[in-house]
Amino acid sequence: MWLHRADLAEQAINERHAQTLWLLPKTNLAVVAWPPNTKEKLHYRWHYWWQAHYLDCLVDAATRRGTKVRKTRIRRTVLGLRVRQLGRLTRNKYYDDKLWLALALARVRKLESKSKPKYLRELERNIMDGVDPTTGVLPWREGEHFFNVPTNGPAAIMAARNGDIATARRLVDWMIDHLLAPNGLIMDGIRMSMEGPKVVKPTHPYCQGVVIGACIEIAEALRESDYEASVRYLTHARSLVHAVAKEMATNSGVIDWKTGDGDGGLFKGILVRYLADLVMRIPEDNDANIATKKIARRLILASAESVWAHRLEVDGLPVFPTDWTEDARLPRNFGVGGSSLSDIVRVVRIDERDLSVQLSGWMLLEAAARVSEVPA
Template structure:
């Protein structure tokens, strides 16, 4: 057993804890969009201010992860009520996005595409048209500037792992989906993952930098040398997605490398470090999702490391929770006790609470039979 495998507990306990987290997030954050029947959306903060109540602040990509968490929960404990909520959330996202599935950010739309595809695969929702629209936009995002990759957003000069990672995962999955992707999507996924390896992998640590800026002539002007947890998660996810169907392509060796790099540099005492508040509230949770998904495909030693990181992080998030009306409040940094949510604390953000729920669902996934 790896020295990182801490926090392991009795079977089924993580599923129960994930259920508690789900109820807290749903009770506090999930509401109709502008009072419209048959819709739902996650308020971006609790207690909510006017902007969250009216959904003038709504954080498109956070809703994608809320949808992903609900799909996780339905796989853990399938019930008709949750399937209904999933349909309402999908409808609510489109209503709030004024009838569109996309926006200008390639990372945002890739996240929603992944969640919609999972809702189709596991719950039978008809999301084919939405996924097709999203994948069409992602395909169009590739250029040779900076050596390849897709942009962070339209009209920008930045290319990064947070856009290319989820896009690669989505395109690899969509190519196999019943809804039918483009036959070249798998090669696009390979190209995106190879670009991340070539352009943004730090040779000293084995971790992925955030992204790079390019000039109009395509030359690289600057590299953002920050190691965000979710960059490692989506790169790992892309390598595993490709390696699961091409074990001889070297993809799983890259997955092993990033698991060990994450354990060595981003998880003091085995607990994944957080990026508190705002969008950063989701970063650690995303990493645990893809660590858990990677476990069945990794060699034993690397699988033990990945499993240990998830379980130790889940244990820390649960142990350091606080209690408020509606249930637990998870800490912005899992290794430290949570603060009571208020306008000045990151625990108020939906992103932070989704990350706490996400790590518990990842742990629950690991305790289910393979």
């Protein structure tokens, strides 16, 4: 059931959003909204990190079933990204954006069982060269004095997957030490100012997801060499899952956090990606791990059931709601970019129109497809 629904999500996004870049053959990118306006069709308006998550979702589908069509689309998307960046994936001041793409490209490499391409090595090096020498962590963007979880969480995941466990641990320890809220969730970041460091307190869903993901990577890497440290990172991951279940979900387990449109549309999808990672990888060697695995699985499947129940269908394919407990609204593009006036006043704004919102729905169904095979 969930495999079929994930296939429908993939088909919906590819039919509505995927197109060549500037009519160039063998390229592919996802337009950032559907129905798109002229600027969006031309990829004048595009979002670097949304494309990274689109690529990640393409890899999810190909990992489930690696068809020739899927692998070809992945290759064309990578080419589209490189062309749109004029050959330099490092042409971006935001470290979190670059990290999302680095993670997706590394998964492409693993899927294809190929050596790391030069453009990915350059991207990873560019990112790690940005580490602030005073704090030992990455800023949100170049020249910025804001150090946040959406940057350092993915950085820790990347470092761990590249075998740099010391760096991964340093980043995760910094986030746990400085940004753990009283309710057990991870706050957004720390902004340095003339008056000293100020904590930015919002607790976004994706902040929880990336720290869970980083802890799982580190724990797995340390399992044989430093079991005590491995258990400590698993404890962090378990605590975050319990906090998410208590603070970010309904009593029935549906993740219920108002993220709206734009970048926020991706936040819940990123969370469930790493909840699924935990379900698939946490060792079942004690009761606490088994209980946490069940909670994470329940959060994913309850959310997926709710999103599927609240979807719209257009031409037989789903449109996912931005709010996972409410009905989806029919997207339309009137008043969102047709003129400079509408850009300012946003005459009509349908959150479901954004690629980010639809990608979150796709991520959720891919997560459900992964964990549905795991016994309850």
